[in-house]
Amino acid sequence: MKVRGQHFRTIWLKPDDECVVQLIDQRFLPQRFVIEEARTVEQMATAIREMHVRGAGLIGASAGYGMYLAAIKATDCPSVAEFDKHLAEAAVQLKETRPTAVNLSWAIERQLKNIAEGKTAAEKPALALRTARLIADEDAEHCRMIGHHGLALIQQIARKAGKPVNVLTHCNAGWLAFVDYGSATAPIYAAHDSGLLVHVWVAETRPRNQGSKLTAWELGQHGVPHTVIADSAAGHLMQHGDVDLVIVGTDRTTYTGDVANKIGTYPKALAASDNNVPFYVALPSSSIDWRMQDGLKEIPIEERCAEELKHADGWLAGQHVEVRVAPEESPAANYGFDVTPRRLITALITERGVCEANEKSIFSLFPEHVP
């Protein structure tokens, strides 16, 4: 998508030096647009661990490129056995960065399998490069297709509404969380690029403010009209007819249609249901957990550091600082995600099309996963 009018992905190979990976260091957004260069698997592991890059799709793509960097380094190895040993170590190092991210291990396993097809150490880096590119391109392509299928839904609503379509979203399921387009934002960008008038309500998403920091920034850079709101304000807007549809992303969705996403998604789904506002979840099928049946009972919910909730970080006279917003002595609890039960979800928007949030409808789009 666009930054200052220029097209960017979140991660790419340096045009004049394919041994270097470039990525947007998201820690400084929206204040500064910083491009980082990773030349080693260690640097890539740091970028993932310290959240220079984040979001399901982008973590997978970064891991893919990280394995490629490891493969370049390993070409110095005198034997295939030593090469493989070096790669196995790199895989462990990358996997340990964000142990709960599903896409991470998936991308690494895919690299190991493909690299193993090379018969000499000299052949392997080219295979790693091809796979890294494939992972990134597939991620972008899946998001593009989500945009295509979601656009049809927005067009339908636009015909009925006869005015700019108001979309509400939560957290950042934008292109910054993937390689390009994003999941929840893909239909929004597709609608905007097609000339439809769309306006996005961006919930700020306490405590890390991925909404106000990342989603608002990327929508603004691409020229999509938007307004930042408190997480608490979504229900009020829906009560007053100011939201035509909700689109959110997901960190993990069960094959039965229960959706784990950033904390605060469930109350927005309740408000949507109470006000007859369609509630969509946009996701590449890589986010579907084909083993889990009951989201509320089975999906583990990460509890993060309490200090994160007791602070807010932002900018003061151009400096990035953190301020305390709660009494030092008060305990705090910081749940990262909640689970929205399938009954509150109008439909899922996937790379293969739109389906209902239930087992039958999901398997009809992805029959290869029927057990």
Place this chain on the structure above:
Amino acid sequence: MKVRGQHFRTIWLKPDDECVVQLIDQRFLPQRFVIEEARTVEQMATAIREMHVRGAGLIGASAGYGMYLAAIKATDCPSVAEFDKHLAEAAVQLKETRPTAVNLSWAIERQLKNIAEGKTAAEKPALALRTARLIADEDAEHCRMIGHHGLALIQQIARKAGKPVNVLTHCNAGWLAFVDYGSATAPIYAAHDSGLLVHVWVAETRPRNQGSKLTAWELGQHGVPHTVIADSAAGHLMQHGDVDLVIVGTDRTTYTGDVANKIGTYPKALAASDNNVPFYVALPSSSIDWRMQDGLKEIPIEERCAEELKHADGWLAGQHVEVRVAPEESPAANYGFDVTPRRLITALITERGVCEANEKSIFSLFPEHVP
């Protein structure tokens, strides 16, 4: 309630000089406990306007004391006519501080009526003093009675739960918003003081953080166990059985039972309803609007400055500072309140007892308001 083990109200007369009003300057909480002295109606008007004091009950009590300070000053007036002119000017000055607060004009009118009963300028300050004390004492007594009636509800739940009772609240409807006890917090303090084990989930209440700044502080000072959470986390806690009841306050409630309260109350009521958690609203009857029938259509919702939402204020190395948390160029919308429809409310807790959130039940407790 208690601050550092000592009993405090939010506003009182200086013990050794009854011409001085003392009040807790809430702008510095939770970092610093500052007591301000007001000697003139101008100083009191500033304290209300600049939110050194806030909250329905406390604004009314402050206006009552402000009129008393005006009356002391006016004893210099040579005639009753000039005294009354001076008081009328003070009334206008106070009313203009927070034009939407119902308790403000109610307290001022009550003062003007009672002061008018004095036949000489010399008699009037004593009448003003009596009325100011009466307004403050009534506010405290109404909140104490809300605590009494609410305690019975918590005791019932404690018998069923057989474990510490988890209460969830939003914003600050604590003693800091009244003269003492608070509305939503009164049953919590009564339960805690009676030896019941209660734990309070405090929603931080973006963007002004009255939950994490004021409610967490006052609960902590009184020794009530509590945990600060993101506004978005209430639904998740209810889904997992971690909330036994919700108690919130209100800025205005229709005689039919619709409740306007801090933005974010409505989604919490939806989550409570979805998880069979009782949802109570605690209010002195002064918060009931006896003319309004349909809360969603009739109650005006204040839209506050967008910059408030784009910033967070807190403490950095002991200094109170404000940091920007959203892109400078992104618009924001900042709705102050939302309306929870009566169908989502289990009951209202008033100074006269508990009633259902409907016209018939409300009028049965307050028959003098039947039109």
